Amino acid sequence: MRLKIDKLTKSYGDLTVLDKLDLEIKDINSLVLIGPSGGGKTTLLRLLAGLEQPDSGSIIVNDHNLDCTEEELLTYRRDVGMVYQAYNLFPHLDALENIMLPLVHAQQIPKKEAREQALSLLERFNLAEHAFKKPVALSGGQQQRIAICRAVAIKPEILFFDEPTSALDPEYTSEVLDLIEELREDTMELILVTHEMGFAHNAADHVLFISDGGIIAQGPPSELFEQTKNERVKRFFDKVLKYN
Amino acid sequence: MKLNKMFSSLMIEKKGEPVSWFVRLTNILILVLLFYGLFSFGFSRLSYTFRWGSVWKYRNNLIDGFIMTILLSLASLVLSVLLGFLFAIAQKSRILLIRYFSRAYIEVIRGTPLLVQILMFFYVIANAAGLNNRYIAGVLIMSIFASAYIAEIIRAGIDGVGSTQLETARSIGLTKQQTYRHIVFPQVITGVLPPMAGQLASLIKDSSLLSIIAIKEFTMAAREVNANTFSTLESYIPLAIGYLILTLPISYVTKKLERRYFYET
Ligand SMILES: Nc1ncnc2c1ncn2[C@@H]1O[C@H](COP(=O)(O)OP(=O)(O)OP(=O)(O)O)[C@@H](O)[C@H]1O
Ligand SMILES: [Mg+2]
Numbered sequence: 001m002r003l004k005i006d007k008l009t010k011s012y013g014d015l016t017v018l019d020k021l022d023l024e025i026k027d028i029n030s031l032v033l034i035g036p037s038g039g040g041k042t043t044l045l046r047l048l049a050g051l052e053q054p055d056s057g058s059i060i061v062n063d064h065n066l067d068c069t070e071e072e073l074l075t076y077r078r079d080v081g082m083v084y085q086a087y088n089l090f091p092h093l094d095a096l097e098n099i100m101l102p103l104v105h106a107q108q109i110p111k112k113e114a115r116e117q118a119l120s121l122l123e124r125f126n127l128a129e130h131a132f133k134k135p136v137a138l139s140g141g142q143q144q145r146i147a148i149c150r151a152v153a154i155k156p157e158i159l160f161f162d163e164p165t166s167a168l169d170p171e172y173t174s175e176v177l178d179l180i181e182e183l184r185e186d187t188m189e190l191i192l193v194t195h196e197m198g199f200a201h202n203a204a205d206h207v208l209f210i211s212d213g214g215i216i217a218q219g220p221p222s223e224l225f226e227q228t229k230n231e232r233v234k235r236f237f238d239k240v241l242k243y244n
Numbered sequence: 245m246k247l248n249k250m251f252s253s254l255m256i257e258k259k260g261e262p263v264s265w266f267v268r269l270t271n272i273l274i275l276v277l278l279f280y281g282l283f284s285f286g287f288s289r290l291s292y293t294f295r296w297g298s299v300w301k302y303r304n305n306l307i308d309g310f311i312m313t314i315l316l317s318l319a320s321l322v323l324s325v326l327l328g329f330l331f332a333i334a335q336k337s338r339i340l341l342i343r344y345f346s347r348a349y350i351e352v353i354r355g356t357p358l359l360v361q362i363l364m365f366f367y368v369i370a371n372a373a374g375l376n377n378r379y380i381a382g383v384l385i386m387s388i389f390a391s392a393y394i395a396e397i398i399r400a401g402i403d404g405v406g407s408t409q410l411e412t413a414r415s416i417g418l419t420k421q422q423t424y425r426h427i428v429f430p431q432v433i434t435g436v437l438p439p440m441a442g443q444l445a446s447l448i449k450d451s452s453l454l455s456i457i458a459i460k461e462f463t464m465a466a467r468e469v470n471a472n473t474f475s476t477l478e479s480y481i482p483l484a485i486g487y488l489i490l491t492l493p494i495s496y497v498t499k500k501l502e503r504r505y506f507y508e509t
Pocket of ligand 2: 041042043162
């Protein structure tokens with residue numbers, strides 16, 4: 001993927017969450033955002049996913065310039081996938097219908113074809129037995145894996161994740177991370193926010209440390225995790241790794 | 245000791261055990277007897293002699309009124325659901341005039357007595373508009389009245405679809421209209437069915453007020469029978485039973501719907 005961000009600024013009321021953020025990266029497959037709570041990770045991710053408009057500055061993702069109208073952003077959102085912390089699935093639809101919904105209504109794929117694609121995807125990720133279950137009847141981990149299936153089903157150009165495991169019971173974390181890992185090995189382009197440092201270390205090609213309105217540090221995980229000289233980043237690692 | 249045991253096995257529900265038919269019937273029977281005793285005591289003090297014969301002659305009036313009440317209520321329900329939907333959506337409008345108007349409409353209708361609304365609408369608005377058919381006027385008034393409540397029920401249903409779902413719909417790339425059509429409305433409809441059934445029961449009872457503008461619905465029919473026969477209780481007891489025949493099944497269905505919805509979400 002290729003990202004080019006120029007003087008990106010975003011505020012909510014008086015609070016400037018991102019302040020003239022610059023970034024240029026290319027030739028990576030997976031980008032991981034880490035940093036303290038409230039630092040602006042979600043905000044940056046939502047801007048990259050076309051869910052928010054910046055106050056100023058520009059964002060270019062691959063060949064998409066996100067400095068555009070809401071209609072063009074809608075088209076962009078149809079080309080990318082997003083998975084949230086929790087409650088991704090629509091509660092009135094079963095797993096299969098959840099996966100079919102974007103295929104049929106956003107991608108304009110005929111119903112029959114959409115159904116086949118959705119079923120084969122569930123098959124591939126060993127979720128076929130849950131196809132006709134409503135979200136209430138599924139565990140948190142199963143729900144999250146189906147949400148990932150739904151995002152993958154549209155063959156997204158990039159897949160965004162915002163802390164996909166942090167609302168799950170610990171026992172379900174690994175099944176979700178395994179699925180993401182499988183996608184990564186399939187060379188799917190990923191941008192994810194996570195607090196799972198072990199996973200970030202393994203899965204990231206490039207890591208951004210976001211705090212105080214900007215990128216405090218960045219680099220390949222081996223560099224950032226093991227040899228950072230930045231005090232702010234070191235303190236953060238000491239804190240989050242304390243009980244791991 | 246023995247009596248004590250018998251009492252508790254007949255009268256008290258044991259946790260986690262289904263109540264047997266025998267015990268249920270016994271308790272219902274006791275209640276019926278109690279009420280029977282209460283009423284017959286009351287009537288014996290009144291020294292009232294029932295003369296069902298005179299009322300029986302007017303049974304067709306009562307039946308016609310009963311049917312009219314059903315028709316009025318159903319027509320009002322259909323219209324009020326349509327109006328309710330409109331006002332629920334109007335409250336989300338970005339055009340301020342529309343939003344304020346629907347807010348004011350709902351507050352005024354819910355904050356004033358139905359009796360006043362009926363009189364105002366019939367003698368002022370309908371009169372000015374040249375609407376002479378009192379049955380149409382009656383349906384309109386009841387629809388306007390009920391729609392304010394239904395609008396609130398629907399609005400609560402729409403708000404009940406959480407912001408995370410709306411965000412998810414946006415991220416998938418659904419348009420606003422698609423989000424309403426495929427995500428919000430299907431959930432609103434299952435969610436509002438139980439309160440909507442309750443609203444129908446209220447409509448049935450409230451429509452009795454239409455008798456003040458001389459609409460020959462159920463209550464009006466009973467009043468006429470009473471005026472003709474001077475048999476007050478014989479006229480009004482069938483009225484009470486008639487309303488129960490309509491409202492009890494609705495309340496039963498409402499409970500069923502509530503339970504189903506509860507298990508589904
Ligand atoms: N829609 C919004 N309206 C107002 N303030 C917001 C909004 N979204 C985010 N914020 C604020 O912006 C700041 C950054 O939020 P953001 O969600 O991007 O942080 P984060 O790094 O994702 O944190 P966390 O790890 O807790 O998820 C926070 O102080 C938050 O309260
Ligand atoms: Mg966040």
